[in-house]
Amino acid sequence: MRIMAFDYGTKRIGVAVTDPLQIIATALTTIHPKDVIEYLKKYVSQEQVESFVVGMPKQLDGSDSQSAVHVKGFINLLKKSFPQMPIVTMDERFTSKMASASIAQSGLRRSKRQEKGLVDAVSAVIILQDYLKTIQS
Template sequence: MLDPTPRVVGIDCGTKRVGIAVADPLQLFARVEGTYAPDEALAVLERLKVTDGLEALVIGWPLTLAGEEGAATDVVAAYIARIRERLPAVPIHKRDERFTSELAKQALQEAGVRQPGRRDKGRVDAAAAAIILQDYLDAG
């Protein structure tokens, strides 16, 4: 039996929720894993490392509209520090996440999700993680 191909994982980090998406073994497509509380998300990442292996993490970097760092990037930087404590050997790539929430809402609408579901912040965060990861995969 072949060893599983290590996965690339996308992360959309907020203060209350963390959206996680996982790439397929060929690293062509991102799929939503789910939305979790920050501590629970760390446990999910550890589980993914054990079950599938982790090649890299791609985390949304919330720049301002002007392209500058601010309070939101401080929150994500603190979460990256927590990830590095638990998964020190896994590379972490920051990816500009401006407009990913709006793109996620649009994608949910195009997928036929009705209005109340498109307002579900957890669903939007998970979809945003998939968009962040897909952007990274497409950039190759």
Template sequence: MGRILAIDYGTKRTGIAVTDELQLIASGLTTVETKDLMPFLNKYLTSENVDMVLIGEPKQRDGTPSEVEADIQKFLVQFSAVFPNQLTERVDERFTSKMAFQTMIDSGLKKKQRQNKALLDEISATILLQAYLNRK
């Protein structure tokens, strides 16, 4: 069994989380600059056994697509061209950033540490992935 990789795509940074090989536990992997995302994924997906890639689907409260969705669609076209056989799934990522920020507060991080946007993106991806695992 392979891992599941989750992507919380952003215009500047992208948070990435991954499961263990048994697909039981979601863990933050890293945050990469979005401009470096495809090279990172190319290296990771060729060196690790990944069954599926989850890609966050940001929506407004009313269910309409978020502004970043247009950028994600461009990324999806590029991703499917480079990895045509990779199974992907879109998952609703509403409120993951708010949940990630609350997680940072609950874990006792100081205000200065909570300003780390890269950490916030990585935690958001982890929450996205864990929610998927919980539904599975």
């Protein structure tokens, strides 16, 4: 079964997913928050998903950042829409910077590297990879 991860933003949500063996995390899409539940219902009806992982924005001291309130609202929406699905949060500090650095090193054309949705999708992959490390150790 797959695990899905989300990098929530008020304009875009980056979505990543594992392979069925939960070894590799891959960027799936970037989607507008108003379309995410419909998209997930369709995806979950076609693929077996074991759990959701949501990146939780934190301050350097570990406390919730200002945008955490939006992420908590998203988590509540997920719980309401998928009541049986386990939802785990992961600290997402620095994932956007790591995603930007990874994209910059990838050799993509400059115009492609500047797509904001790409950063969100790669951030979701990093969140999912971090989660996989915690369950595999």
